[in-house]
Amino acid sequence: MRRTWWLVVATLLVAWLAAPAAEAQTKVVYLLTSPAPDVAQASHSSVPLALGYWKDAGLDVDVQPTSGSTAAVQLVLAGSAHFTMGTVEPLVIGRQKGAKLVAVYNHTREGIYTIAVPADSPITSLKQLKGQSIGVLSLGSGAVPFAKAVLRAEGFDPEKDVSWVPIGQGAQATHAVLQKRVDALAYWDWGYAIMENGGAKFRHFSSELTRQLLSLALIGNEDFVNANPDVTVKLAQGIAKATLFTITNPEAAVRIHWARYPAAKPTGLSEDKALVDAIHVLKARADKYRVDGRAVPKWGAYTREEWEKTQDFLQESGLIPRKLDVGQYYTDRFVQRIHDFDAAKVREQAKHWK
Numbered sequence: 001m002r003r004t005w006w007l008v009v010a011t012l013l014v015a016w017l018a019a020p021a022a023e024a025q026t027k028v029v030y031l032l033t034s035p036a037p038d039v040a041q042a043s044h045s046s047v048p049l050a051l052g053y054w055k056d057a058g059l060d061v062d063v064q065p066t067s068g069s070t071a072a073v074q075l076v077l078a079g080s081a082h083f084t085m086g087t088v089e090p091l092v093i094g095r096q097k098g099a100k101l102v103a104v105y106n107h108t109r110e111g112i113y114t115i116a117v118p119a120d121s122p123i124t125s126l127k128q129l130k131g132q133s134i135g136v137l138s139l140g141s142g143a144v145p146f147a148k149a150v151l152r153a154e155g156f157d158p159e160k161d162v163s164w165v166p167i168g169q170g171a172q173a174t175h176a177v178l179q180k181r182v183d184a185l186a187y188w189d190w191g192y193a194i195m196e197n198g199g200a201k202f203r204h205f206s207s208e209l210t211r212q213l214l215s216l217a218l219i220g221n222e223d224f225v226n227a228n229p230d231v232t233v234k235l236a237q238g239i240a241k242a243t244l245f246t247i248t249n250p251e252a253a254v255r256i257h258w259a260r261y262p263a264a265k266p267t268g269l270s271e272d273k274a275l276v277d278a279i280h281v282l283k284a285r286a287d288k289y290r291v292d293g294r295a296v297p298k299w300g301a302y303t304r305e306e307w308e309k310t311q312d313f314l315q316e317s318g319l320i321p322r323k324l325d326v327g328q329y330y331t332d333r334f335v336q337r338i339h340d341f342d343a344a345k346v347r348e349q350a351k352h353w354k
Contacts, residue, residue, distance in 0.1 A: 025055070025058055025059065025060040026058055026059055026060065026228075026231050027060045027062065028059050028060065028061045028082050028083065028231060029062045029081040029082050029083075030061050030062065030063050030064070030081065030082065030083045030084065030235065031064050031065075031066045031072040031076065031083070031084035031086075032044075032045060032064070032065050032066065032084075033068055033069045033071075033072050033084060034065060034066075034067075034068075035065050036065060036264065037063070037257070037260075037261045037264060038190075038281075039254055039257045039258075039264055040190040040282065040284075040285065042242075042253045042254065042256065043239065043242050043246040043253065044085050044218075044239045044242065044243070045063050045261075046253075046259075046260035046261060047242035047245055047257070048238040048239060048242035049061065049063065049260060050256045050259065050260055051241075051242065051245065051256070051349075053237075053238035053241045054234070054235065054238040057237070059231065059235060059238070064081070066084070069089070069142070070086075070090045072084035072086050073086055073091060073094060073101060073219060074090075076101065076219060076220065076221050077094060077099050077100065077101055077221065079223075079224075081221075082220060082221055082231075083104075083218055083219065083221075083235060084218075084219050085107060085216055085217070085218055085239075086216070086219050087142050087216060087217075088103060088215065088216075088219075088329070089142060089145075089314060089319060091103055091217065091219050091329060092310070092314055092320060092329055093314075093320060095328055095329055096322070100221065100223055101219055101221065101222055102219070102220055102222045102329070102330060103217040103218065103219050103302070103329055103331070104217075104218050104219070104220050104232055104334055105239065105240075105299075105334070105338065106214065106217055106300050106301055107216040107218060107239070107243070107289070107300075108216040108285065108288040108289065109288055109289065109291070109294055110287075110288040111146075111206075111212065111213040111214075111215055112189050112216070112285065113142070113143045113146040113147070113187070113188050113213075113215075114187070114189075114192075114204040114206045114210070115129075115134070115147050115150060115151075115185070115186050115204070115205045115206075116184065116186075116202040116203060117185070117202065117203055118201065118202060121183070121203070123183065126150065126154045126205050127155075129184055130156060130161050131161065132162055132183035133162065133164075133165050133181075133182045133184070134147060134162050134164055134182060134183070134186055135167040135173065135176055135177065135181070135185045136164055136166055136185070137167075137169050137173070137187065137191065138166045139164060141186075143186040144186060145318075145319055146186065146210065146213075146317075147186035149313055150205075152316070153207075165181070165182050167181065167182060167185075169194070170194050170195075170198075173185075173187075173191075173195055174195045174198035174199065174200050175198075177200045178198075178199060178200060189284040189285045189288070190281045190284040190285055192204075192284065193281045194281060196280065197277040197280060197281070212305075212306060213309065214302070214306050215288075218239065218300070220232060225331075229333075229334065232334055233334050233338055236299075236300055236334060236338045237299075237337070237338045237340075237341055240299035240300060240338055240339070240341070243299075244343060244346045244350070245350040245353075246286070246289075247286050247290065248346070248350035248351060249353055250279045250282045250283060250286065251279055252350060252353040254275060254278040254279055254282065255275075258278075296335075298335050298336070298338075298339040299335070299339045300334070300335050301332060301335045301339075302335075304326055304327070307326035307330060311323055311324070311329075
């Protein structure tokens with residue numbers, strides 16, 4: 001009886017000692033900017049979840065969908081979520097109104113939008129777009145102000161000299177292109193890739209300025225970030241590791257994403273075709289994630305020049321009324337800690353993943 005009693009006590013003691021480890025997991029609510037996790041979002045959703053990059057760092061990350069960057073940023077500002085991976089426009093607009101938001105990690109190191117025409121189009125320069133129609137996801141798409149600014153730089157009045165035609169995304173947009181319902185398009189990298197999977201081919205127009213514009217950033221509630229610097233670093237570093245994994249082995253990233261989010265896997269296609277298409281979507285943005293050769297070759301890094309050019313662009317586009325000190329939009333105090341991980345180990349993990 002006495003021996004049994006001591007076994008019970010020992011069992012309870014082990015459970016009690018294990019409890020703090022479970023409690024050490026810090027809950028983080030993290031928002032995507034689409035209603036469903038597309039494979040293009042694998043590097044900052046399914047991959048860090050599945051590979052344990054967040055969990056091993058002591059984070060319990062609740063990844064939730066939303067209906068776009070603006071909605072996600074508003075939820076972060078309200079404190080309903082801690083972070084989102086969104087475009088910088090809502091952040092800049094919000095900060096101009098006093099919103100306590102801050103960008104802590106630069107995810108895409110180049111602009112994601114371009115104007116393009118079908119590969120067989122007779123249009124060979126932006127100036128030839130005058131009087132033509134431009135297909136867009138919707139009139140509220142982030143590609144619209146981008147395209148208007150590009151055309152304005154060419155001497156156009158983008159409100160009068162072209163027409164803007166909402167054509168949706170995916171199969172709907174591909175059909176519009178193949179049926180020649182529009183003369184050109186203004187979309188983002190993997191938006192074009194999805195249409196290319198459906199048989200469309202494009203020629204792109206871009207400039208040095210547009211390639212330097214900031215795009216996707218890890219945006220946090222500023223009060224939470226200031227109160228939880230270690231959590232901020234761990235969340236961003238998990239994304240950095242997962243991004244390197246994705247660049248190294250995109251096929252593995254696709255399969256991980258499908259396993260985590262089965263609804264993201266296309267139906268009506270063979271396994272091989274679905275895989276090829278998904279990898280094409282991932283690779284459409286992969287080079288924009290790379291840190292090698294950047295002005296600051298570290299994961300998540302920004303430069304003031306990038307923010308100044310982006311702010312100039314947003315003001316010239318009419319999205320913001322004035323300019324602030326760009327240091328109010330972002331912080332780089334976490335970059336060194338985010339970058340401090342064993343990149344070779346992540347590459348090896350990716351190369352040998354099964």
